Amino acid sequence: MKLLSRTVSWVLLVSVVPAAMLLVMGALVAFNVYAFTVSPVTAVKIAIGVVPTVLVLGRGLWVLAAKIDTPVHGVPVREHEQPELWALVRRFAAAAGTAPPDDIHLTAEANAGVVEDTRLLGLISTRRHLFIGAPLLAGLSAAQFAAVLTHELAHYSNRDTRFAGVAYRSRRAFAHTMNTVNRNDYLQRALHFLLRHAAARALRASRSLSRRQEIAADQAAAVAVGSAATVAAFRELAPIAGSWDAFLNNHLVAGWAAGYLPADPFGGYGRLRASLHDELAKLRANPPHEADPDDTHPPMSERIAAIDALRAPGTMRVPAGSALGLLRDPLPLLDAALLDALVPEARTKRRVDWPTLVRVGGIASLTEHTGQVLATAARLTGRPPSPHTLLDALDAGLLTELCPTDQPEAPRVRRERARLIVREGLFGAVVTTLTDAGAVVWRESWPSVGEMRLDERYRVPLPDLVDAAVADRPDTAGLRALLDSAGRPHGRQGHRGTATRNEDSRPDGIPQGGEAPWPVGQGVHRGRAPRGPDRVDPPGGPHGQPGRDGARPTRPAGR
Amino acid sequence: MDPTVNPAEMVPGLPDLPAVDVTRWGMPPKNALSTDLSRPVPVIASAVAAARARDWRPAAELLNRSYGDWAMRAAAVHALGEAAADDGTWLEAWRAQTGGDRHLAVVEAHGLFWLAWKLRGNRPGEQTRADQHDAFNQMVLRSEAAALKATELAPDDPTPWCTLVTLARGRGYDNNAFGTIWRELQARDPLHRTGHEFALMYLSPDGPGSYDALFAFAERAAAASPSLAFLVVQAAYDYEDYNEKIWKDQRVHRALDVIQRWLATPAGGGGVYANSDKRWAAYGLVSADRGAEAVPLFTQLGTDASGRPWEDFGDNAVDVFDSCRRRACTA
Incomplete structure (x- = not known):
C-alpha cells in the first residue's frame, strides 16, 4: 500500500510538467484555430506569436516521450566466465526483492550503478544493466562490495529505477524547454514564468521522494549485509574516487606520450592507495559532503548515521576477503575495463613494468626540447649531436643562436626564451646520458609518479650545474666533469644512495590536471619552488588583460 | 561598447565606422598615434x-x-x-x-x-x-x-x-597572501594609484559572476580621493562584457563627472597620471553615450594612444583608440 501510494504520487508529480506543457500547447492551438474561424487575417497575426511557442513546447514534449536507451559501455561480464560474481549478484537481487540484471558490465569508473532502458515515459522497462566500476572491486572487501551492490539493486525493488527514469526525463524535458524559450518574445516569456513556477513544486517533491528512496535502499543494504559493512563501504567511496582520479591523471598516463602504459595498472593503484594511507584515512573519517541541492542523495554523513542506528547484523553470508576474490582471474578483466575506458590508441602502447614506465616516462618528459637543441648545436658547431657539443656551443657564447626563432622579439626576451628552452634541453640530455651510464636511477616513489636519483658518488647539485652552463657567462666545467666521470667505468655500480639535492620531493600524486602530467623529477628539473597554477590566464600584467580583441580569454568551464 | 566590433566587417553592407576627419577637431591622424x-x-x-x-x-x-x-x-x-x-x-x-x-x-x-x-x-x-x-x-x-x-x-x-600587487593575479595569490601585500602597500601610500588599478584587476571576477564587491572596492577608493574615481570606470569596463547596461548606471556617471572635475584641477590635470585619467574618462564617456564630452579629452591626449584600456587590445590598441575617438567626434 505504501509502495503503491508512493508510486502514484510520484507519477502524478512528474506528470505535472508534461501535462502543463500539453495543456498550454493545446490551448494555444485551439485558440488559434478558433481565431481562424472568426478572422483569418487576425489568426495569421496571432499565429506569428503562437507558432514558435508551440514549436518550443512540442520539442520539449518530444524530448520527454522519446525512448531512452542507455549507451552500454564497459566490458561485458558473462555468467559462464564469472559464475561467482553472477551468483552473488543473483543472491543479493533476491535479498533485495528484485530480479537480477540482464547484463553486467565492468567499467573504469569509481562507482557502480543500475540503469534501465525504458519506453513511454519510463513506464515500460525493456532491459536492466548493472555497471560495476573496476576501482570498487580493487578497493572494497567482498562484504562492502555486496553492500554497494544491494543498495543499487534495491532501487529495482522499490520500482525506483523505472520511475526515476520518468523523473529524469521530466527534468530533462523541462530544462530543454526552458533553454529553448525565447526570452525576447512576450508570449514565450509568460510561458517561461508559468512553467518555472508550476514545475518548481514538482521538482522539489520528486527530489525529496528520491531522497527517501535512497534511504530505503540503504536500509535494504544494511539488512542484507549488516550495518558495519555498509557503513564501511560508504566511507570507502570517497577515498576510492579520489585516489582513482589521481591514478588516472598522473600515474597511469606517466609514459603515455612516450608510447607506454603500465603492464600491471591495478598493482600500481594498490601501491598508490597504500602510500596515500593518511590522506585516505581522513577522507574515510569525514566523508565529503556534496552540497548540491539537486543531488538526489541525502548527505553521506546522515546516511551513515541512519545505517549505524539500525545496528543490523546482516542476514546474508558473504565470502571474506577482497571483492577481487569474487572474480576468476581478475586482473585481465580489470585491465580490459580500463583499456575500454581509454582512447583506442591505448591498445597500441607498449606495456611495461612500473620501474621501466617511470624511467621512460620521466626521460620523455625531460627531453621535449633536447633533440631540437642538440641538433641546432650540432649544426652550429659542425660536430655530432651530443651533450658535449651543446656545452661547446654554450662556451662559444651561442646561447641565443641555439634556439632559432622567426618571431621578432626584443633582445632580452629572445635571450631569456632561449635560456629557458636550452636549459630544459640540456638538462634532458644530461639526465639521459647519466641514466644510460647508470649514474642516474629512476624508481617508483608512490604516491609521486616516481623519482630519479643521482648516484651518491656524484655529490653535485645538478640543477645548479645546468644553470651555470646557460648563464650569461657560461661555466660548463662542472657538467663536463660530471659527464666524464659518469662515462668512466667504475667499481661501485649498484650502490646507490641519496643525494638529497636531487630528489623529487613531491608530496603526493593528487591530480594536476592537464594531458601530460609528468611531475617526475620536476623538483630536480626546475630546482626551484613549485610552479604556480598551470596554464593561468593571468590578467593583471603590464598589458592588463591578455587580448581583449575578441580573443579575451575564455576560461575553462566550471571555474 | 565593444570598440573592436566594426559592423561593416561582420556583415557587408552595414554602415562602417563613422567616416570622420578627426583632424577637424584638432586630433592627430591615425598614423601619428603612439603606444x-x-x-x-x-x-x-x-x-x-x-x-x-x-x-x-x-x-x-x-x-x-x-x-x-x-x-x-x-x-x-x-x-x-x-x-x-x-x-x-x-x-x-x-x-x-x-x-x-x-x-x-x-x-x-x-x-x-x-x-x-x-x-x-x-x-x-x-x-x-x-x-x-x-x-x-x-x-x-x-x-x-x-x-x-x-x-x-x-x-x-x-x-x-x-609590483607584487601587479603580479598577484598571475602568481595566483590567495586572498590572504594578497591581503598581506595590499596592507603593506596601503601603509606606505594609502592612495597609491597603480596599486589600486592592479588590485582592481586582481579582484575582478573571472566571468559573469558578481561584480558587487568590485564596484564596492572602486567606490570606496573613489570616495577617498577623486584621483581614484577612474576605478569605477575600470570596474564598468570589466563588467561590460556581461552587462552592457552598466554604462547607464548612476555610479558610473557620477564617477565620470568626478574625473572630469578632477582633471580641471591643477593636481589632477597636471599630474603624472593626467593622461591615464583622460583615457578612462574618454572611454567611459563614449561608452556611456556622452561622447561629445570626450572630444576635448581626445584632443588633449593627442598622439598618446598608450596605456589602458587601449593596451588591453594588444595589436589593436591603436584601432580601438581611433574608433573610440571617432565615435566621440560623431556623438
Missing part, C-alpha cells in the same frame, strides 16, 4: 630613451631625485621596467657601476614582470604554448623574489609592493 607608454611624462620619456640607448644614468637620477614622489616613481618604474625587459644591458651597466641599489632593485623586479609577459605573449591561455606558460610562471617567481628583495632595500618605498 609608447613613456611619452606622456617628458622626464620619464627622456630617462627611458636614454636607457634604451644603454645609458642608465638619467634613469638612476630620476629615481633618486623623485624618491618620495611615489606617483612619479611608480610611473617611471613601470616605463623603465618595460625598457629593461626589452634589453637589460643598461641594467647590467648600472649594477656594474653601483653594485646594486634600491632604485636598480625596484626597476629590476618590475622589469622581470614585464619580461614574464613578453615571454608569454598576450594571447588567451588556449592560444599560448606550454613553454610560454612555463616561462611566464618561472619569470613571475623571479619577479616576486626580486620585488621582495627590493622591499628590504627600501623599507618605506611602496613601489616594490605595487
